[in-house]
Amino acid sequence: MRRVVAALLSLVAVASLWELYTLVGPDDGWSLGDTRLLPRTSDLAMPHTWDMVTRLFEPVSGGTGAQPLWLAVLRAGRLSFGIALAGWGIGVVVGALLAIAMQRVRIVESAVLPLVVLSQTVPLIALAPLVRSWGAQLELGSFEWEPWMSVAVIASYLAFFPVAVGMLRGIQSPDTIHVELMRSYGAGWWATLTRLRLPAAVPHLLPALRLAAANAVIGTVVAEVSTGLPGGLGRMILEFANFAASDPPKPWAPIFGGVLLGLVAAGLVALLGRSSRRFRRAEATA
């Protein structure tokens, strides 16, 4: 309850700061030479927060029978959420398998870990068209590659990284004494993995999963923009940007949608964390 109040208060604080700046800030912003450091305070550049909110309950467009803006955003958000979830799932599986392979074979760790780190330096924008064209050429019997799958793959590309790194740390975390005890029980690699390494990895894995969820959402929105997939939040952000002059509060709606998506994703991971509480007991100390 207290945390909910604190969260709401911080929201109000951000909105107040926004409004305060539009009130007292210079109309033309503040520039140092040619570089503008503070934005203009016009309604065009910084629409009032209440305008953004009321805009949500007005129709998307002037057309008859147009749905309200909030519904359109939610619908787009639902599509993006599904894709992000798929991307997250792929990322978690790939990241976990990579980590297990790296733990199992030392050589793999020294060979793959630098590549994993390197992979994150490739800009997503550069990757998106490649993935889309590879996907389009893919033919597996009756299976057909759909455009949304490219987006999910690109999202997973961002999501697997924290999982691979966190999981590797986690499954390498058991103390020597625990590993040796397992050995003394005649436990093989698999038994040691499932009974010792994976449970011990849970505290390391949870923050990694949360990062992966945030990455999957960002990856999805960016990939929607760069592959041009219609129907999701990414495309909506792109389309609504055109209204920045005529209908300034409108472009903010899909951005709120993106924030909501991130919150839902983080919430789901937190729920996952609740169910794994017993694995996060403090290490027994004598």
Place this chain on the structure above:
Amino acid sequence: MSHAVSAGHDERAAAVVATGVTRVFRDGAREVHALAAVDLRVAAGEFVSLIGPSGCGKSTLLRLIADLDTPTSGTLAVFGRSPREARLARDYGIAFQQAGLLPWRTVRANVELPLALAGVGRGGRRERADELLHLVGLTDFSDHHPDQLSGGMQQRVAIARALAESPSLLLMDEPFGALDEMTREHLQSQLLRIAAETKAAVVFVTHSIPEAAFLSDRVVVMSARPGRIRTAVPVSLDRAVAGAGPDAADELRNAPAFFEAVATVREALRGGHGDALGVDAP
């Protein structure tokens, strides 16, 4: 078993036979001789303590018996098999200075772990865990997690876990080293009772002369750099009474034979070089 000093003619296979066991650790160009040509025989059911200054290789010897490490040369047999075979056949139970309980498992689940790994069914595991927790006096704590227990209780769980598969050999590396004196003496008495009940041989590494003298049929005194066995001191105490209660155990600790053993072990530790470093005074 209490009087089974050096039972060389025991019909059963000896629990441990070490012949010319050497372990050399390489640290860059430097060679550290942790153990040099150690010969040791532990009879079935015998309680043997290894004592000596820090770095005398007593823990190394224990780890070699447990197949957690491999000798550089020499041979080791555990019940007539190689240490690896003995480990895979789960011939021994082991306990360290740290309890090493898995924090996410309850006390019961910790004790059941080796049984689960050996493929014992749910019912069998439950029954055996009940027995063992009763043996170490922790029946009321079976559903607690390790972080809710004191150090002494955790160590008792670790001992119960080491006994899970009724091993004929218990390997213990300073299991009471991190505990306070009262808890320590209490657990020593319990260990004597358990060893007598299970008829298991015990190889017990310790820093404490009184502990070694109180527990062991034979105290093996080691010297450092290179680690080798200096001498073995047989101790004859009537340990059958030790499990009877704290008074009986106290009486044993006041017996002349006990003091005599302590004095002999201390003498042996000082003998030769007079550098019994790292050994607790009684």
